[in-house]
Structures are given as structure tokens and as C-alpha cells.
Amino acid sequence: MPDVVSEIRRPLIGGNKSYGEVTREVCAPLDRKSSAAWWTTLSAALAMLVLGVVAVTYELRTGIGTWGLNNTVGWAFDITNFVFWIGIGHAGTLISAILFLFNQKWRTSVNRSAEAMTLFAVMCAGIFPVIHMGRPWLAHWVIPYPNARGPLWVNFRSPLVWDMFAIGTYFIVSFTFWYVGLIPDLATIRDRATSKIKKALAGFFSFGWDGSNRTWQRYETIYLLLAGLATPLVVSVHTIVSWDFATSLIPGWHTTIFPPYFVAGAVFSGFAMVLTLMLIVRRVLHFEDYITLHHIGAMSKIIIATGGIVALAYATEFFVALYSGNEYERFTFVNRALGPYGWAYWTMVGCNIGVPQLLWLKKIRSNVAAVFVISLLINVGMWFERFVIITISLSRDYLPASWASYSPTTIEIATLIGSFGLFFTLFLLFSRFLPMIAIGEVKGILRYGRSNGKEAGK
Amino acid sequence: MNNRVLGIFLGAGLLLCLTIFLTSYANNVRLPGNNEGYEPVQPIAYSHRLHAGELQLACLHCHSDAGRSRNAGIPTMQTCMDCHKFVTAPILDIRAEDRRAAEAKEKPKRIVSAELHKLYAAMGLDDQLRPEPGAVPRAVGWIRVHELPDFVYFNHGAHVSAGAECQTCHGAIETMERVRQVSDLSMGWCVNCHRGSNATGVQGRAVAAPTDCSGCHF
């Protein structure tokens, strides 16, 4: 039967699915045997992960000296990776919470995997503040617990303590949010599972969900509450991360525009990463009907918008430096662009300002391959943005006598690769063992843009 | 088996273990790093109870550097010999020997107690306190009881001259046959004493006990 399509609103989900089809199709990756492609990708990801584990073990055993850091440049790859991953994570929360609040129905196709991405990115991010410590076995000292030392507390004025609370809260809340959304889907899996183990596991983790209307009502309430809480949370998290730098007095770090700049950058990079992942997932798991060109277009537009904010931030930084009349500040920015690390700066500008402009063209927006490449480049650019801010600013600060250069060691590069390995490993496992798309939510919008809902039930 | 019974059984077992653990080792269990209660066997069974308790020797009589040095110091072997070149055994034993000798109408023999024998041996002396041919005097290697981590700087002199009693930290040493660590020597324990002393003073005098980090850590 030909689908009746609204003049104004096109359906969010293609293919004229029935509820049952949605269930079947979304659960399909869980039901079938893992494909060779999945195994190959997982092996690659695991290999990267193992490399990272080896590198981190070596570093923990031998000392931070196995990184290329020095007395002047105390942070480089470690915190760059940390901020990068945290930034990646933000798109997930944004998609699930902010778009929810703004009633953007198209989010339902991507929010589950975006939230999962958040969790995995935060895990990757969370590793770095711990392993970057000289004595990570004492990392628990950052937590203000009662102790036999006086008691001696922590310094609540330190942005690192704020970070600890922010990242911790962010992870817990994101996980909660993600898990709450997963409960009805786990119940679906439970009810259609054929294998006993699967049924038992899904049964255990679905908390006894039965689709009761009363529960759905409360569920909707807390989902809204969580979205309302997660939205300021995500802004606060990256604001706090930016305060790591903004509250310091290193030229290039000490800037008031960092919070919005970092949040925009995080959203920008996060959406790029969501795009990267979604385009792969769409292709590999055959979710073309769920993740449509409309989704890609919408995300591309967000990228253009946030990319614009980021470009504005870059310009503002230079203006602030110029206008400040502070010679250290001015030098720092000239040095960024023209100094020995200029190549990093121009990589950043090229990838973050230049490349996204291509998305203005509808033709490119609807070209999956082009969008994929652009999303990858943006990720590269955003990694360099953090590298530029952190490393270049540190390498030439106040006293010329203490200027120093930095270059990464094998261990640092391996650690970065390892974090990608961890991320992809987790994501692949997720794609195999949990529904990538929020089944319940997609069903809720299945009738969106269609005049007649009767067919949906058939 | 009935579920409930099994459950109760398991729970009770756990409780029992805990109770046994807590009661039998309540005084024995220390968290790692805390050496409270450490009471090593010393090479010579020197009795603080006898010397500091019964004979009322001041702590500084032997640990004479405690008032002027970081370390209270282990008394030198010569310090022991200062007295024990005359006193070779407990006074009651000597008196008993004197009585025996008086009864037997002979010269009283020199009695050397087992522990003092070890002292003389270390000094390279025989029991008549004559140098043993070929013996090299070697200081006794006592076992250290109270030891702070290296990252803590503790100065005995500062505390003694501020009027702190030795017993405040070391406990009633004058009642101990064998020295035992009675305080946990934790940072909180130190700091709280400092705070208290600053508030109340020590022996009626105001003190300025540091509560800054660099009072102890550098």
C-alpha cells in the first residue's frame, strides 16, 4: 500500500515499517551470527587496545618520563586526549537531552548509539587524568573522604577537583540516562529471546519491565527530568574542563571565552564523531531506513552551526589577545600561528573552519562518503585544537629561558591509539549485544509524518 | 533444603566469621602501615619498667640527646656500663649471695645475670669484667620500635624542650618490660595533638606547634 506522505513533514523513518518490523530489524544484529566484517573490525580495535594497554603498563611501571613531556610542557598528549574524548562524549548527551527538550523527533534513531558513544568516550577520557598522574595509585586522594591524616581534605578550588566531580557526575548521569532508556528495549529482547542465557540476562537487566502504562508515565517523567538535568550538566562539564585552562595564568590558557568556546567545540567534534560512527553503523548494520539522509543533513547543519561558533571563537581569541595589550598574550597567539608549531595551528584551522564549509552545499551534505570524510577531518582538527591550546601555549610562556619544545614518544602515540582501540572495541561490542536504536522511541515516532497509523500495526 | 534455612545458615556463618574475627583480633588487627602494638623481642631483655619505673631514672638520663637532637638516640654501650660495671645482677640476687657468703663465711662471689652477661659479652668482657682476649667490642643492634616514614621530619628536641612528656607519644614506658608502640603515629594523631597544644598550651606555657605542612614534611 502506498504510504501517504505529509506535505509538510516527511516521515522520520523510511521504509514504511510496522512495529514488528522495527523490533525485528533493530534486533537483527543481536540475533544473527557476528559477521566477518564485525570480527575483523573487532580484531583491529582489540589490537589497538592491546597496544594501548601495553603502552600504559609500560608507562605506569617506568614513569611519566616515557612520555615526551618536560619541565615546561607538563601536559601534552595526555590532556589533549582527555579533552578530545570528553568533547566527543558531549554530542551523545546533546542528542539525547537537548534535542529531546527541543522535541527534535529525529533524534530517536541516533540517540541510543550517541549515548553509548558518550559513555565510551567518557571512559576513554577518564583514563587520561588517572594515568597522567605521577602516582596514579594514589588517585583516590582526589576524593574528599574522611581519613586518618588530620583529616586532610582536598582543594575545592582546584579545577582538577571540579573535573573529578564533573566527569564522575557526567559519567554516572549519562550512564543512568542511557540505561533507563535501555530498560524497555531489554524487555523487548527478553520477550523475544529464544536462547535461555539471553533471556536470563535480558531478564535480569530489564528489571522486570512489563510495559505498564503507569510505569511508562513515570518513565516519561523521569526521562524529561533527566534530560532537563543532563542539558546543563553537559554544558557545565565542558565549561569545567575549559576552566582547567581558563583559571590558570598561562597566556593562551587564561581566557574568559573558553567555556562557550569549549562547549561549542565539544558539540562540534561530538557531532562529527556521531556522524562518523552512524555512517559506518548505517552501512554495516543496514539501518538506512532508520538513519536517513535527513538525519545526516540535520547533523551536518549542526556541524556548520557549531563550526561557525568555533571559528568565531578562534577569531575572538586573537582579537582578545590583540586588544588586551598584554605582550605575553599577544606573543602567544602570533607564536601559535607563525611559531614552530604553526603547522598544528593551520591543521586545526583548515580542518575546523575550512572543511566544514563544504557542508553548506546540499550536494555534499547528501553525499554520504563526502560527509564521512569531512567528519573524520573535523575529528582530526578538533584533536589538534586541544593540542594547540595545551602544548603550544605551554611551550613558550613567560620566561624565555624556560621555553622548551615538545615531541611525543612512541608510548604517547600508542596510548592515543589505544584509547581509540578501547572506544571502538566497546562500541563494537555494544553494536553486537545491545539494540543500537531505541526501539520503543522509534516506534513512538513511526507514525510521524504519516497520515494513517492503521497500517503501522499490520 | 529449605531456602530460608539455607539463607539463615549462610548469613549466620558470615556473622560468625565476623564476630570471631572482630573479637579475637580486635586488639590485634591493624590496617597496613600502622605499626601500633609493635613489640619486638630485643637482643637484651632490657626492662624499662625496672629502670624508668622502679629506679625512677629520667628518660633523658640515658636518652640524653632527646632534648637536643632530632633523634632521641639509643644510649651508648658505655652508658650501660657506667652503672653496670658495679651492678652486675638484680640487687636481691646480690643480697642473697651476700647472705649466703656470710653464712658460708666466704667472700661473696660476683653474680652476673643472664641479660647483663650479654652486655658484657658485647663489650668484650668476661663475667669478671676483664677484657676477654681477642674479643672485639661490638655495639648491640637493638630493634627499632618507633619509626616514622622518611617523609616525616620529627624532632625530639623541639618536643622535649617545648615540655612534651615522653609518655604522651610513647605511652607508659616506665611500666613496660618490653617496649611497645602504643600510638598509631598517624598524621591525624600528630596534628590533633598539635592543635590541642596550641589551644591549651603545654605545662602552662603557650606553644606554637606547627600545623603547617612544612612543620613536618620537607
Add this chain to the structure above:
Amino acid sequence: MNHDHHTGRDSGPAMGFNRRSFLKAAGFTLAGVMVAGCERQKVDKAIPFLVKPEEVIPGTSTWYASTCGGCTAGCGILIKNRDGRPIKIEGNPEHPLSGGGLCATGQAMVLSLYDSHRLQKPALRGKPALWDEIDRAVTGQLEKTRREGKTVRILTSSAPGPTALAAVAKFLTAFPGAKHIRYDPLSASAIADAHQQCYGRRFIPHYRFDRSGVIASFDADFLGTWLSPVEFTRAYRSGRPIDGMTPSMSHHVQIESRMSLSGSNADRRLVARPDEQYRLLLRLTALVDREAGRTPAVPDPGPDPRHEDEMRRLAALLNTARGNSLVVCGANHLPSQLLTAYLNHTLQNTGATVDLDAPSYCRTGSDAAVAELMAELDSGGVGMLIVWDANPAYDWPGDGAFAGSMKKAGMSVICASHEDETSHEATVVLPKAHPMEEWDDAEPVSGIVSVRQPAITPFGDTRSLTDCLHRWTGDTISDLEAIKNWWRAAFFPRRNTAADSFDTFWNDAVYRGFVRVNPAPAPLKPFNTSSLGPCGESGPRGGELVLEFYPTVALLDGRHAHNPWLQELPDPVTKIVWDNYASVSPATAAGNGLHRGDIVHVGLDGASLELPVVIQRGQADGTVAVALGYGKMGTDRFSSVGPEWFEGVRTVEPGELVGKNAGPAREFRDGYLANWRTVREFRGTGSARRLAATQEYDSLRMPAGLAPPDEERRPIIQETTLSAYLASRSAGSFPKPEIHTIWPDEYRFPHHRWAMAIDLSACTGCSACVVGCQAENNIPVVGKDEVYRNREMAWLRIDRYYSGEDGDLSVAYQPMLCQHCEHAPCETVCPVLATVHSDEGLNQQVYNRCVGTRYCSNNCPYKIRRFNWFDYSHGDDMQRLVLNPDVVVRERGIMEKCSFCVQRIQEVKIRAKEGRRPISDGEVKTACEQSCPAQAIVFGDLRDPESRISKMQSGPRMYRVLEETGTAPSIAYMTLVRNRGEEGGADA
């Protein structure tokens, strides 16, 4: 002997996979910690004294006055003994020559004491032997020599003191024809010979820089390595009092080819190749004579257009400052030294700034005598050669020349501290005691006699020179008795104190470390002008390159090459560690297409050197400067210094030595060990070597193209000229920044408020403070690779900035250490309160609380925080004896930094508490302040308005670095004032 310099702590090799490091790796998981992380605490023995001496109170320091043995300058030292072993050396504030300061080398001597590579036992023909066997062999050979009518020769450095010299003299009388030859590798032979010719007696005068208003130095690095640098630095500084009611400064003109420490401090610096300097000296002499209305005593070579103006100015200045000026010359070149002596004579400086009556005995060597000795050796007429504290096989010209000659002696007896180039070839090798292990005495300047008392019993089976010579002539007398006997005979009669008995005289001398006696009468002939004679040396050698040799402030002639503190001490000028190199001017480098680190081949007549190039601004074009003292045998031991990991590079490759030995490449010319020689070939080899320096960027001027307009120069160092300063005491000051803060100031510092002031005008950059700090604070040696990676650990570094053009380069030194900011940016960012402020104004770093985020260091605008990137080793079990027990040794992953020597503050506070008295001003001295020969550093309590620090911090020259950032540092710097000369105008 333990050849593994780099063993870790007791738990095994620091970098190996041991249990602890595994635990740290596993330390993440609680279970990992619980199960595997537990180890049983050590059972510690406590072993007391058998009989306690009165002066050793375990846990406290005892101080012994003594004399430094680091070089022959004989500075007075106080040895800090802890539990009966020395742990630090400081200057003796009462000493008339050195005052309280002490150079880097002297302070590092304490580490050499605990060097497990030192020779411990005598050896006969390569095999360990007992002293009896040695004595038998030596006396047998002596007897044989006497029988065969051959001669006995004793070769020593200038180190032997009066008693040892007396013993030598006595020994020589027993062997007719025997001679004592003194040899200084850093020779001042020409100075002594010049005075021989002028005054009829061979001596080096005692130069008095404190009395000199105008100083003209021809290549004499008197602040760095020349004769007695600590004394000269102190004197130089006291000749430049600019804070008093009447500010005055001596005017220092340095004529030199390479950038020396003295040159970098000079008010005016003339760059001239070493071969041009004699001409300039001639010209100056002629000008001075003419100015004084005399016919020049020497032929006038005519003006050199490049330097003529300066020469005329200098001549005029010298003439105005008659009796108040000083000309010194570092060249080991007789005609130059004759001219110098003449100039001082004609300027009436003798008796004023040049003390001839109480001459210096610090370098008494004669180069010609050594050459003569070699000839005698070659002729086979020497039956017995005794070499004491000299290593001619290492530093005498000609590769293997001395060793070859030495083999022709009937027997060679070498006393050396380490197995070295000379002892390697000797029949008998005697272990030399460390200067802190034996009784000795010294008389660096006539009339100032000092005692060297041992601070510990010798580790090795050693004997002093005196003891050996006594025994070989059938005497047995202890060193102490020998010294006392000699003093009773020689010095007690010359006493100028009221000491009535020799015992009092002696005890006072030992207690104080020195005694002043009346100088030995030394009749001089009137100045013999005719001695100036024909002035042989030809003029400059045109386009040819010349190679100049110089000693570094750390290793000197190489006697300290085994000391890792000194190997890792950055050169004050180049800031390079662990290497010597061929330093050339930028133009010379460009002309040869060379870049920093390129290895060059320096071809000479009969020798060659291959060294990496360093491009040194301010050096004369056409000169190559190479440091002596490197490439010493045994320095391959340092291959294991520093952390081992897979990307790490060894400090030296196994079998490779630290640097290259330039000694044999020197030239014995016209009877002297020349400072320079002509280069035949100079070319790059195509290979390169990485040089580790502690400073990457050299200037306050921003790199070209990166500086915003009008902001090319960073306002880090305030400097001005004397004339501007006299006009306004605040000349050169940066505008005072306005500081805005939103926080109320609620901290009052109830007891003390510690602060420091550093006078940039006084600091010479000598780096004594750097080693002082290292010794006091248990700072590890990290190795070349770590320095290369900018991970040096020194808590106190000396920043060196160039300014001006290459032709007229100014250098500024700025000691940079933790500023103990009142609003410390590091403190705010530490998550765990590991760095917080004390109520005495200290920025505390609590090592055991530190988790190592490095955030504090990132946020420090001064970048003075140091991180333990690895578990840095403190050497073997023996070397650990040097560690200060009051300062914890930091494990890896911990941030550390200057603590204002809080352990010294605490000690003084506790002493004061015990004595129930307040702390007086100056009682607390930080290690850097204590060590500074120029007294550039002042530490004290700002709460005491009368303290020196309070006065200095309120003075007009005071400024704080980066004050505009609002950090409120506790350290104030004082404007650098240069006396550019009246016509000099304002500087760049």
C-alpha cells in the same frame, strides 16, 4: 668495586621489573593493592656507639673548619658532619680570603668523598699490594738509584701545603740531586717567571680586586677559574658597592676571545683573538706611558683600528686611577705577563692592588721544569719518579708523550685518587686520600695558613705525601704530629696573636680553620724595566683559525671529571652539560657551514680533535674554544647515569668517555703551556651529536617575526647604567603594575614572613648556588638525556640572557628559583592540597601528598617546578652517604621545587626554641645564600623591619619578576647596574 654507578635503592635496580614497580602498575585495582601491594615493613636495627664522643650527637650536625681541596686556591670551608660523616661543605664566613662563599667545585667535593671508584689500596706493578711491600719496593729502588748515581724526581701539583713541602725538602736532602717539580695544568707559570724577571723572585702576586677601581683583564677569567675565583669574586663584589650612601662601582674591561664568565660580567668587553691580545697589551702600555708623559717602555705596535678608541679610553682611565687600578692577564705567555707586571708597576698599583709582599702560593708550578723533567726521563737518568696529585699523561701536550717518558724512569710511583692516564703506566700506584680524609695544611697566600682537618676516617688504605716521604726516609710520624711540629717551627714564631702557648695557637687554628701569621719576609729587587726586553711574539696570524683552551668552572683541569654533580652543572655561559665542544662565533660557523652539534675535525700540527660545534655569540671570529678537563679515563662509568627506558639515550655510550680530552692537543711553546695554538684544518665531518643544554632560548628579545611591535624585549630583567643610576636610583625600573584582586587579604603571617632578595648586579652566574642547592636538598643527577629533554632537576637555575649586538654583547644572569608567591598560582590548582602556603610565607610542597598531576608546574609562570619523571637514582650505597637526612628523597611521580631550605629554617627555629630565644636576622641562611661568593642572595624575615631583607626589599632597585601577573612573589630582584664608563652612554 661496584662499577654499577646506577644501582637503585636497596630494592634492586630502579628501572628493572621488580616487585615494587609491578605493584605500582597493578596499583590501580584495589584487589591488586590488597593482595600484591603489601610488603612487610623493614625491621630496622638501631646500633648505638660503644663510647660516644662528646661532639657527635646523632641526628644533629657538627661543623668542622677546614680547607677546601677542590683546587689550590685554599678557600676556608666548614664541613657539615652528620653522625660522624660529612654531608655538605660550606664556606667559612670568617676566612679572610674566601669569606662565607664557596664555588661549585668546592661544594661538590663532598660527593667525591663517597665515590666508590676511588682507589682504595696501593698496587705494585698492577697487582694489589700491602704498604709494607710498597715501602720495601720504593726504598729498595731509592737505594738503587742512589747507588747508580741516578736522580730522584718528585712531581706534584701546587697542592702540597707547607708541611708537605717541608717533608719534600727533607726528603730531597736525603737524595743528592733530587728535585721537586711543580706542575699546574692550568698553568700560571708565566706570571711567576715574569715576576722573577722583574723583581728577582719567582712568585705570583696577590691581586686585590676589592681595592681596584679600574680593572683591565686580558683573558683572565678571574671570576670563573683563574687563580682564586671565590676570593676574587668576593673582592670584585666588594669593589662595587652600589647600595651605600655613595654608590660606586669598579669599572671592569675584559679583553678576551671567547665568552668567559668574567667577560660576561664585564662592564665593557672587547672581543679580540688570543693572538691579537699581546699587540693590544703593547699598545695599551705605550698609550699609558704616553699619557703619563713618558717614552713608551716598549715598542708601540701602532693602533688597531677596531680597538683603538677603547684602548685610548682604557689608557686614560688607568692613568686617572693610578694606585687604584689593576691589570691582569690570563695568557701563559711571558712577554704578556711582563707587560702586565710593568703596567701594574708603572700605574703604581704594586703595594695597593697588587700585593707583592704577601704573594699567592696557589699556583707555583713551572712548565719549563716539567719539560726539563721529560728530557731527563728520556735520557734515562731518573731512577725514581714520584708523581703526586698530577696527571701529566692526561694533560701534558702530546698524546702519550709523558707516559712514554715516564716508562724510562727506574721506577714510577704515582699517587692518584682514581685510576688515571698516568697511574695506568706506573710501577707503583698509591691511593690518594680525599682532602676530607687526612690531616693537611695549606698556605694559599703568604701569611694565611690554614689547617685541613679530616672529617672522617679514610675509606681506603691511604697515606699522605708527608707520611710516605717520612717513611721512605725512615721516619714514622703521624700526619698530625708532623704538621704540628712544622707549625711549631715555622708559624708559631711568626704569630701575630696573643697566643701564649703553641697548644692554644694550634687549637685556635684548628677551631677556626686558619690562622694569620706575619708573611714570610720576601725581599724584592726594585722593578727591573730592562727585563721587558725584546718582545718576541709576532702579531696576529691573519686568516688562520686559532684554537683556544680553557677550563670550565666545574671540572677545572679535569680533576673533578668523576663528580656527576659537576658533570651535570650547566656551563654558566653555554648552559651545556655532560660534554665539551668546539665553540665558534656565529660568523665562523656560517663561514664553514656549521650548525650546533655538527662534529668538526680540528686539525693541528701533530694532533687533532673531533668535537661537536657550539655557536657562541660574543666570541672572536676565527677562534675555536675547547674546554679542558673532559675525556678523562674512567668517565665511561657514567654510561648508566640516568633512567633506562627504551627511548632513553645513554649519557655516554659504554666505553665512551665524557667529552674529549683536549689536553694533549695543547702546545708547549716558548717554555710555556700555551693557551692557544694555530689550527691547520677545520672542517665538518658530516656527523652530528646532540648536546644537552638547560636553556633553549637565549635572549629576552622575542624571535624574529613573532614579536608584536614594541614588544620585542620581555621585561624580565631590569637593567641600567651606573650614570643613569646615579642620576636616579630608580633608573631602569619597569613601570609598577597595578594589581587588582577580588579577594580580601586575610593572611597575616603571625610569626615570620620569609623572603629573599637577589642582587642581579652582584650575581656573576658562577653557579655555586646551584651545587649548594643540589647538595642541601638531595637533588638527583638525571643524566644527559634527561637534560636534553628539558628535565633537569636543579631547583635553582641561572637564566642567562644575551642582549645587544654580537660585537657588543651584554649578558645578564638571573638566578631563578621558586618565588614563593603570596598568591601562588600553583597552590590554587593542586587538587590534593600538596602545595599550600605556610603561615610563614612559604610555598610548601608536600612530597608525600603529591599525586603528580603537574598542573602546578604548568601554572607556574616561572617554571621552576621539577618533576620526578623516573625513579632517579642517588647512586650506589656509598654515594647515598652524602644525602642530607633531613630532606626526604623523592620517589618518581612527585613534583618538587625550592623550599627556601625549610629544613634549615626549621632547624634554626628548633634551636631557638630550645634556647628559648628569638631568631636573629641572618641566622637562617638558605644553601644558595650561604654559598654565594658575591653575596648576591639575602634571605630573611620581612616581619622584622630592621632585617637586611626588609631594607633590601624596600630599596629603590627592587622589582619582582612578572609582578603584573599578580602572583606577589616573595623574591625581589635588584636592578642590574652596569658601569659602562662615563662616555659609554646608555646601553642597548
Add this chain to the structure above:
Amino acid sequence: MSRRLLVATFGDERDILGATRRARESGYSILDVFTPFAVHGLDAAAGLRPSRLPWICFALGLTGAISKLWYQIWTSATSWPVNVGGKPLNSVPAFVPVTFEIMVLFAAVGTVLAFLIVSRLRPGRKPAVIYDRTTDDRFALVLVQDDAGFDADVVRTLLEPFGLLEMSERIEDPPERSPRGSFLIRPVFVALSAAGLIIFAVLTYLTPRDFTEPNLLILPGMVNSVPYDPFSADKNFPDGKTLRAPVSGTIARGFYPIDSSKSEEEATTVRADFGKLSADRQREIDELAAGVYSTFCQPCHGTSGAGDGLIPQHGYPPPPALTAENALKLEDGRMFNIITFGRGNMPSLGHRISREDRWLVIRHVRQLQHTASGGSGP
């Protein structure tokens, strides 16, 4: 008590909405509606009141924020006030970020927990599934019989227009409460408690209870001294200990050799120095002197100096009285030498009493002598 349920299933969200509304309007009591997703308007249709979870959320957030702010102020300004970078102890602006985070954490996690509790959801709970496709593509309306007029056919007619797919009746037994101990025998729980017991046992075993041995130490960073402790064993020296005696003949600062012939000269100087002190300081000095005397001298010489200390009563030869004639005649300098080097049975105390303290002791002995000879006070 068992009850009768009527389960009607539908295939579309509009149907279930309409059916529910109709059933409710018709006065049937709706036990619950089961749907595969949240159907908008269904709660109103089923007559549910809005959830009160937002209030819980608000309360929790407020609690989190207030308690965390208080905690920060308390730890920073009250519990252990520390000067951090010159910032005020109570730097409230700096406490805002953490306060905010904890507020969000409490609100979010607390609300979800509250949701789980009120919805009776918990891990491993068996769902009370009425109809197994309600998590897939079916919507089930469950009516419960609450009066006698409950007729299935009437209901069917009522719901038929809404595309009723199926309708069934079932009798539901009242939920049997699971026996209390039931979860205790789940394999997971058994495994966990067994693991706990084993760890407990291992830890108990590992905990050193032999107090003659030192305790365990976790990751002993910087605990063991790298520099040598004064009394530690030391392989660098032949006698195996760290403490070194000075080389004979050397003179350390502050330890000028004591010249017996000059002691009286020195004593005069010291006496003069004491004389210069203020009265307050004199009293302080007297106290110190008494302290030194009681530490080092009293054990033998007794409190009054009569030679009646505890030590002579235990076998040590009794000392002569300090108040005796010849002791009165003893010069200060001589007495100093006796303390330093010992005499007769009296051991040398030079290494135990500092030089200043030796003069103090002499001062105290003079006072004892003064008192003994009938004087009152010094």
C-alpha cells in the same frame, strides 16, 4: 484472593487510546494498560494522575547542593583551614562548580532510584507479563472485575470498534510472596558470598598478628629512608654501622678542647654571664638547672645532694654528699671537669650533658649547698 482479569489486545496506539478511553468512560476499572512504547495521552485516557517524581527530583537536588556546599565550606574553612594561594578560606565562588555537579548527581540518580522503587523495578525481577507481545507490537488493555456486572461480551462489543485483536479472560492468583531467603540461594549470591568469605579469610590470614614483627605496608613510597639514619646498619664501614667517631685530634665548632687548667677562667666568664641575666630569666634558668640535675645527678646524688639516690640503694657504690665540706670547697671549674671526665666511681658525663647544662648543674649544686648550709634560697 484471586481476581478475574480481562485482557484486550490491540495493534495500534490510536486503538488503544480509544479503547482505554471508552472502557474508562463506561465505568470499567482498568488494572493497567501495557504498551510497547509510551503512548501519548494514554495516562490521561486511563485516568492516571501526573507523577510526583519531579518533586522528589527537586528535593534531592536541593539536598545535594546544600550539603555539598556546606561540606566544601566546612572542609576548607573549619575542619582544616589552609592558605591556598592567598585565596580566602571560604572561597564560595570556587565551590560553585562542585555544588552544581553534586546537585545534578543527587537529583538524577536519586530520581531514577525513586522511579525504580515506586515502579517496583529491580534487577532480576520477574515481569508480570500479561501478554507477551506488549514489548513488541501489541497493546494490551487489562480490565479487572470489581463488580458482578462484568460481562466479557459487553466489553468485547465495547472495544470491537477499536480494532480489538484478541480478548481473553484469566484468573489471577494473588501474588505469592516469595520466601524471604529465596535470593540467598541464587548462584550469584552464593558465589559472591563465598568469594567474600575467601577474601576475608585470606586477609585475616595475611594480617600479621605477631606483634613482634612489623606490620604490612602498602606501596611504601618514601617510607624507607634513602639517606642513612643515624643508627642504621651500614655496609660501607667495617664496623657495620652508620655512626662514626671523629678522627682524633680534630676540633669541631662548639667543642673547643677542654683545658683543665683553664676551666676556672671559663667558669668565671659563665658566672658573669649568668649574673647579667634578668630576674625572670634567672628564675627560668634555675628551673632548667633543677631539671638537668634531676635527670642526670639525682639518681645517685639524691634530691638534696646527700648521696641518697635510688641507684646506690641497688648496688652502686654510694657517692659522697655534694653538701660535704670538700664539695663546698670545690671550684666551679674543677666541678665542671669532674662532670665532664668523671672521677673515681663517677662516670664521665661529658657526652651526655651539653656544656651549657654542665654549668647549670653546677649552679644547682651551689644552690643545694646553700640550702643545706641553712641558707634560704639562692
